[in-house]
Each structure stands twice: as structure tokens, then as C-alpha cells.
Amino acid sequence: MSRSSLLLLLSPLLLSCCVAAQQNSSSAPVVPPATTTTTTTTTTLASFPALSTLKPDELTGPAAQPSPVTTAAAAADGSCSADAQCVARRGQLSSCVDAVCVCGPRAYEKSGECLPSKDLNEPCESSEECQNTKHAVCTSSVCSCDVGYTNENNVCTLVIPPPMPAIVPMNRDVSGITIKPNFEPDGAYKVLKLKSEELVLECTVTGASVNYTVAWLKNKTAIPDNERFKTVQPNKLVIKKPEENDADTYTCVFSFSNNATASRQEDIPVMVPVYVRLPASTSAVEGEKLQMKCTVFGRPIPTVEWLFGNNSIKEEKGRYQLLEYENVPNAMLQIDDTKMEDRGEYTCIVRNMYSNETSATTMVRVKDKLAALWPFLGICAEVFVLCAIILIYEKKRNKTELEESDTDQSPEQKNTPDHGKDSVRQRK
Template sequence: MFLPRTMPVLRSWAVTFVVIIFACVQISTAAKLVFEAEHGGDVARYKVIKKNVPLELKCNIDEPGFTITWQKDGEELKDYPVTTEPFKDGKETSILKILKPVDLDAGLYSCVAKNNATVEADGLKDSVQVVSLPTGSLEQDIIVVEGEKLTLDCQPTGIPTPKVTWYFMKDGNNTLNTSNERYKFLPHNNVTNAVLEIRDVQMSDRGEYRCVLANTATMFVGPDVTLKTNVRVKDKLAALWPFLGICAEVIVLCAIIFIYEKKRNKAELDESDTDNSPEQKNTPDHGKDSVRQRK
């Protein structure tokens, strides 16, 4: 079979083209895409939302010519402000910034880098988990009447969902007996043990209670969040004492008035008897004088 003289040339060009394509793919796959940890308290795989502090995520690519996009929980982010620092000192940086982050901003954030060689593929991808510190609310002082039911709700929030642990402090030690039938732990907004309920409150239940919240965020920027409340227990008859005091005052006042009126009436009667006595004694003599005068 006769082959044209141009075949070796075509083969040479084909080999060269394949080598170039292979080299481009190798260069593309050799590129590295990584998140940059900005705070000493953060770990490379986690970022913590901090109160009143803007959340800033940085993603670096060590080769030029890539386009970086952002995702949250697998969905592309389009309405978030993103800035790009030009390729310098061996890297190009894409920055996603959230000025006033809230709990709902927590989630899995990913940056995806693509160029012409990876446009049909998934591209290079790196991710970081954004978490928020737990928060809650608990009244500082609570008053409950003996025999009633006490409900303590620390209203925990945070992403991931915080773990709640209750403490009852006596002399610096935790004396909360979780096996006590009067104690009941209830959920709140899908958070387990968020509510501590104590039935038939006793005087021994007064003291300091603590609600401690912990999640992944507290592991990195701890300590755990602790909420405290001081519980005071009133005697179940305490509400009657003011009423009984008023009744006693009324009784004493009535007794004083009664005794005073009785003494006053007696004095008036004695005075009346004293005034009438001379007239009664002089009446017979006066009659005799009249008879004598007639004679």
C-alpha cells in the first residue's frame, strides 16, 4: 500500500498537539485552590461567625487564568459581594465578605476555580464550614411559690445546634439529680434539653441554676456559653401573711373602739346617777314643807 509523503508530517503534528494538550491538562490539574485562615482562633476547615465582626472568606489559586465562583451548601452565590485581588506573589485571591453575619449565614461555603481546560468539568474546589457561636437567654432572678411548677428555658440558638447541659450549684458543686422524678428536660425549637421543668417545687430547690451551651464554634473560640439564674422559693403561705396582718389590725382596732365606747357609756351612766340623786332625796322634805305652810 502506498502512503503519501505527508503522513509522517501529519503524525508529527498530531503527536505535538497531543503533547501540548496533555501538558495543559497537567498544568491545570497541578494548580492548587485553598481557603485562607485569617484568625488565629480558626482552623482551616472552619470559620466562626463572631458578633459585630464582618465575616471574610478568602480563597487562593496559585495559577493565573482561572475564574473563581462561590457556593453555599451546593448553591451558587450571586448576591454576595465578592472582590478579586489580581495574581501577585504566586497567587490570585477571591474574597467573599458578609458585613453583618447572622446565624443563618452559617453553612458549607465552597470556592470553585475553572479555566478553559476545565470548563466542561467540575473544576477545582475547596470548602470551609462556617459556624456560629451559641446564644441564649435566661432570667437572672426567678421567684416561685413552694408547691408550684418551675420552668427554666434558656432559649438556645446557634449553628450547628448547641448541646445543652444543666447544672444546679450548691457550695460550688453540681448537685442536679437528673434521675429525680420531679425534674423533666424538654426541647425548644428542636434543641434537646433546652427547658428544665421542676414539678412540686420545694425549699431545697432554691439556688443557682446554670444552662451551658456548646457546639463546634465553642471548640475553636471557646469557652462554652454559660447562662445563670438565681431561683428563690417562697413559702406557700407567704401570700396569706399580709392578709392575716390586715385582719389582725382590724380586729385590734375594733377591740379598742369597743372598749373605749363601753368605758365611755359607763362613765356617762355614772354621771347621770350622780346628778339625779339630790333631787330624789329632797322631794319628801319639800312636800312636808308645803303641808306645814297650809296648816
């Protein structure tokens, strides 16, 4: 047995003996237990040089070493006591903050590892890689500013539209000035023709000669100049290769130099003519569900009405249901439990708020439930008739062959031996 192990076994006995000796030799009042224990322990260790020479780990024993389970748990939940632990776990960009491993300001965490973040215009795979710049996202595999922000010196800055002049309600003709938009001849709107090269919106000013500035709005939002939207002259807005989504309400806002607080505006509604498409004929089976889909184009979204003959169809009428189709309300007519009386012409009428109207008609044919069986029965009847004809023909042909066979055998029978004998007998 080693010396240190022997001393550890004898130390409790030596300590208890020392305490008992001091209590018997001293007549002073007893001090509180905590103080007595501390003082006694110090005196005892000083009294035994063998114990005082022991190292701290020999006194505490193996119980003072950290548990491997505790260390693994600390690594799992991200707790730490030094930066080195975090670097070993999550990489060089990790540090220990408030006893927890965190990624640095220019890094992001992915799969438990701290990776460097990207700056604007650098390649990326996800938006979390672009955290170096506020309001940056990963677009087309490149870190760029989010919608509504612009890149200014590698900083995403909020795009603030230019302030619009105060709109003061006025009459159409103020101080001899008249503003006239280039509406269509038949109404106060402008028609957008799809697949055309451009759409021109213009507000003409007539009257007193004054200086003015013009701002264009789309649905009450300022329109910035770009490749498709160009402002010229300056009261003319040109839209290159217009699309269906360009149909909206545009506004030209005029500010006059003779009155800094006065401005005028005129709205120009832009619409796409309505168009409707419906099959020329539709087939249905009695007792089944029938759906007629009316394909509708146009902006703003038009309204749809259905007619059966000359009667308007309402959704609350029993078996009829008007449903939404391709984001157009009532564009699909559904008939539950189709009946024979549902046969006839159905018309889909489409119109918009500018009195632009068109329609399409389909002819509905309702078949009997057993309609699919009749062709099969017809085929069976044809096969039966054909078989009967073949049988009759074969019987007639066999009969004819037998008759011809009998006719061919008569001369031969005359030359038989029996016939000769009959002749000889007759001579006798």
C-alpha cells in the same frame, strides 16, 4: 279504538296462523328456530300491507323510548354521547371523550364546571388555575414558576446550577499556592453579628502568579448572585444584612488555569454566638410541677447543660426531666413533685462546637402548700385586733361620759324644790 292499536292486538294471532300454514304445506326439513323466526316474520309483514305501513315507533311502542331515570344517571356520572351534552353540563370548554365529559387542555374543573386556565404572570386564586404551564403554581395571587424553575419565554425551565470543577484532594500548599480564609483571630470560623450591615467572607491566594476562577458554595450548594449575596474581586463573598439562617458552612472553590483538572477548596464555618436568657428567680409550690425554660439563641444549635449548685443534672435522675424548648434539646428543665430540698440555684450552660460558651442562673424558691393561707390568716388577725381596740376604746369613752354627766347634775340638784323644803324645815 284506533287502527294501529287494533293491528297490534291482532298481529300475534296472524303471525302464528301464517307459521302453521307454512309448516303444513311444506315437506322440506325444518330449519333452526332462529332462521325460521326471521324468515316467517318477513313473509308475514309482506303479506299484510296494513302492518308494513305502520311506523317503527308504532311497532315498538313506548318501551323503546329512553327512560328519564337513565338519562339523569348519565348526566350525574359524566357519561355522554355527544359534545353538546357536555357543553350543556360543564360549559363551552368541555367535550365528550370516550363517552365521558372532560375539560379541554386549557381548562380546569371547578364545582362541576370547566373554566379557562391561566398563563404565567396572570392573576390567580389557586394553583389549579395555572395548569396551562407545567410546573406553574399560584404565588402571591399570580401564576409563576415553582421553586427550582425559572420563566423563560413563558415556559417554566428547571434551574440547573453551573457545573462545579472536580475537587481533587491536595495539600494546603500545592505548587507554591496557599489559600487563607479570613477566619476569626481565636479560631477557624467566622462570626455572624446579627443586625450588622454585611458579612464578608474572603479566601486570599498567595504564592505563584496564576490565573484562577472562584465559585462559592453554601452547604455544598452553589450560591447564585442576588440582592443579598454578591461575589466581588472574585474571591470575596459579601452577604448584605445577614440573618440567623445565614449561619452555615461556606466553601470557596478555586480552579487554576495551569492545571485544568486541579482545584482547591477551603471551608469557612459561619456561626452566630450563643446567647442564653433565664429569669433571675423562679417560684414553685411544694408538691406541684416546676418548669424552668432556658431561652437559647445561636447557630449552629448549641448544646445545653443544667447544674444544681455544682452538680450536673442528668435526665435519668428520678423527678428531673430535660425537654426540648424552641427546637433546642434539653433547653427546659422540669421537676415533678417539687420538694423543699429543691430550693437553690440552677444554672443553664450553653455552648457550641466552636467552644463559644455562656450561662445564666436562676434562684428557685419553694413555697409551702399552705403558703397562700398565711396572708389570709394575717388579715383576719389584724381585723380581730382592730375590732378589739375599737371595742375597748368605746367602753372607756362611755364610762367617761357617764362620770362627766354625774358631775354636771350635782349643782342642779341643789336648786330643786325638794331641796328648798328641806331648808325650810331646818329653819323651823
